[in-house]
Amino acid sequence: MNHETFRHLLAVRDFLSPAEAARLEAHLEECAACREEAALYARQDLDLRSLTFPDPPPSVRSGVWGRLSRPASPPLWSPQHRRLVLAPAGLALLALAALLLGRPFEPAPSLHSAASASHAATARQAPLAGNKSFGPANGVPRGHRPRRPVSKPASPARRKSSPPASQALPSHPSPAVAQNLPLALPTSTPLAAAGVAIPSPPPARDQPARAAPRPTPQRAARLPTRGAAGRPPRPPRRGGFHPPTAGGPAPHPSSTAAPPVPTAAPPARPMPTPAPFVPPQVTPAPAVTPTPAPSPVPYPVAAAPQPPSPSPPTSPVPSPTSLPSPSPSLPTTPLPSATPPPTPTPATPGPWGGPGPSPTPNAGQHNAVR
Amino acid sequence: MHREEGLRTWQTEERGEAAELSLPDQLTSLMDRFEAPLYKFLMALVGSHDVAQDCTQDTFMRAYENLRKGKPVTAAWLYTVARNRAMDTFRRRKRERPDQAELERVPTSGGTDAVALRDAFAHLPPDDRTVLYLLAVEGLHPGEIATVLGINANAVRMRIFRARQRLKLAYGAWP
Numbered sequence: 001m002n003h004e005t006f007r008h009l010l011a012v013r014d015f016l017s018p019a020e021a022a023r024l025e026a027h028l029e030e031c032a033a034c035r036e037e038a039a040l041y042a043r044q045d046l047d048l049r050s051l052t053f054p055d056p057p058p059s060v061r062s063g064v065w066g067r068l069s070r071p072a073s074p075p076l077w078s079p080q081h082r083r084l085v086l087a088p089a090g091l092a093l094l095a096l097a098a099l100l101l102g103r104p105f106e107p108a109p110s111l112h113s114a115a116s117a118s119h120a121a122t123a124r125q126a127p128l129a130g131n132k133s134f135g136p137a138n139g140v141p142r143g144h145r146p147r148r149p150v151s152k153p154a155s156p157a158r159r160k161s162s163p164p165a166s167q168a169l170p171s172h173p174s175p176a177v178a179q180n181l182p183l184a185l186p187t188s189t190p191l192a193a194a195g196v197a198i199p200s201p202p203p204a205r206d207q208p209a210r211a212a213p214r215p216t217p218q219r220a221a222r223l224p225t226r227g228a229a230g231r232p233p234r235p236p237r238r239g240g241f242h243p244p245t246a247g248g249p250a251p252h253p254s255s256t257a258a259p260p261v262p263t264a265a266p267p268a269r270p271m272p273t274p275a276p277f278v279p280p281q282v283t284p285a286p287a288v289t290p291t292p293a294p295s296p297v298p299y300p301v302a303a304a305p306q307p308p309s310p311s312p313p314t315s316p317v318p319s320p321t322s323l324p325s326p327s328p329s330l331p332t333t334p335l336p337s338a339t340p341p342p343t344p345t346p347a348t349p350g351p352w353g354g355p356g357p358s359p360t361p362n363a364g365q366h367n368a369v370r
Numbered sequence: 371m372h373r374e375e376g377l378r379t380w381q382t383e384e385r386g387e388a389a390e391l392s393l394p395d396q397l398t399s400l401m402d403r404f405e406a407p408l409y410k411f412l413m414a415l416v417g418s419h420d421v422a423q424d425c426t427q428d429t430f431m432r433a434y435e436n437l438r439k440g441k442p443v444t445a446a447w448l449y450t451v452a453r454n455r456a457m458d459t460f461r462r463r464k465r466e467r468p469d470q471a472e473l474e475r476v477p478t479s480g481g482t483d484a485v486a487l488r489d490a491f492a493h494l495p496p497d498d499r500t501v502l503y504l505l506a507v508e509g510l511h512p513g514e515i516a517t518v519l520g521i522n523a524n525a526v527r528m529r530i531f532r533a534r535q536r537l538k539l540a541y542g543a544w545p
Contacts, residue, residue, distance in 0.1 A: 011531035012505075015512050041534060047487045048506040054419075056409035056426060061401055063427045068397075068434060 003031065010038050397434050400443065405430075407508060408452050414503045415456045417492060425455040445510070446517040453500055453518055460496065490540035498533035505530060 006027045009020055016024065028035050391399065408429060412422035429452045433443045491499060497519065504510040504518065516526040 008527055008531045011534050012512050012527050040538060044502075044534060044537060045506040047484070048491070048502060050484055051414070051488055051491065051507070053410035053413040056405050056423070060405060060409060060423050060426050063423070064397075064401065064430045064434075067427065067431055 001027075003027075003034070006031070006034055007037060010034060010041060013038065013041065393434070393437055396437050397430065400433055400437075401430055404445065404448050408448060411449065411503055411508065412452055412456055414491070414507070415453065415496060415499055416459060421456070421459050425452055425459065428455050446514040449504065449508075449510070449514075450518045450520075457496065487541055490537060490542075493540055494533065494536055497529065498536055501526065501530050502533050502537060 001023060006024060009016060009024045013021075013024065028038060405426065409422055409426045412425050413419070416422055416425070429448055432451050433448060436443050436447075491502070494502070500519065501515055504515050505512070510518075512526045512530065513523055515530075516523050519526060519529070521529070
């Protein structure tokens with residue numbers, strides 16, 4: 001133990017252990033400097049104790065009791081304060097989250113068209129051998145059902161548009177079908193040529209893919225009525241309507257009941273680009289006339305109206321892009337072929353989306369026509 | 371040392387008796403024992419009556435919370451809380467020296483040397499004032515002083531040694 005260590009022990013001489021105290025005492029007997037420093041430290045302690053400080057006034061204790069008697073506010077970290085502060089904040093956050101999440105998805109038209117285009121492109125790439133590739137009518141992958149926008153801009157042009165009569169009906173749904181867009185082209189031309197009432201695409205197809213309601217008997221019963229009211233009857237959505245096959249589109253079951261109201265598009269017009277599909281503008285006059293003309297000729301028809309027969313179209317339907325393969329529920333053969341389309345299976349989804357075509361009373365009739 | 375023993379015994383005997391009392395009675399017993407020492411300690415540290423009063427009240431409020439929660443309240447803990455409150459006051463005021471004007475109003479038992487000693491003591495750093503007051507005036511053990519300062523026993527010995535040397539230099543009266 002060196003001299004400096006003994007000096008440190010002198011500073012706390014009254015609080016040393018017995019062993020340390022003995023060693024320090026032995027050193028002090030030998031070191032005069034340390035003895036002087038020990039005396040200095042003793043005088044410092046005495047002088048410091050002489051520093052008298054005033055006693056606390058009574059206000060100190062009374063202030064303590066006064067603060068204890070006051071209702072204390074909970075500290076910020078207390079559970080009570082947390083409940084008071086965080087609960088409303090949490091509720092506000094929950095409300096905000098609910099407001100943001102609860103807002104229906106309304107994609108912009110441009111976005112929707114772009115998305116539809118992408119979906120249509122995807123659908124076109126895969127052969128239409130099964131429902132997987134075809135999937136919903138709008139081309140949206142199965143399971144994905146973007147919500148229908150609130151507004152339903154069922155443009156008159158779309159509703160009344162129809163493909164040119166000269167265009168061959170595709171044996172498979174057009175890309176427009178994949179986009180759940182009005183399928184005026186494949187539905188109108190052969191039937192219009194045949195003088196059969198061509199149901200205009202349902203207005204619902206103008207919107208993004210939405211689960212179309214299953215055609216109920218009541219709904220099916222109502223469908224012809226709509227046509228009788230002056231508008232072309234709406235075909236059943238789920239499996240009830242199929243694009244025309246090579247033999248020509250099957251006449252709508254309600255077409256026999258209602259006079260033909262051709263809504264064919266101008267002839268020899270190429271099929272619009274599926275992405276986005278813009279049906280050709282068609283004058284809707286014949287479609288809205290209350291008394292349908294016996295032989296309305298809004299479009300030049302190459303041949304006289306003929307009974308529906310599986311006659312091949314004069315020219316193939318020009319399509320800018322390859323069309324997806326039809327689903328099993330749709331005719332799988334090209335137009336010139338007269339092979340009847342396969343009967344739609346319940347498990348296969350309809351061309352217009354949804355879980356699958358519900359049994360329609362006229363499905364077989366459609367197939368038979370071809 | 372009587373005072374030292376008094377402070378220590380409260381932890382073992384008197385506190386055990388006080389534990390059987392109600393909370394207000396326990397607080398009363400605590401204040402009876404430590405109100406004056408704490409207040410004087412704070413006066414030596416901050417040199418202001420108002421600050422010393424507020425810090426003393428805050429210290430006992432914290433002590434009451436500890437008693438209510440069943441936590442121990444020791445002398446070292448009280449001085450720690452009081453010192454921390456004083457340091458917070460220093461930081462708010464951006465000053466680490468006691469109010470000289472108020473210190474001059476504090477009576478001393480000695481003569482001129484006492485005044486010089488008081489002035490020298492007031493010019494020491496806060497930690498030096500803490501260790502010297504607790505060691506020389508309150509008689510706390512260096513281990514307890516280490517607890518108050520938050521340092522170990524060896525460091526507190528060095529702190530005390532340096533504080534004494536600085537006081538010697540500041541006072542100048544001692545040979």
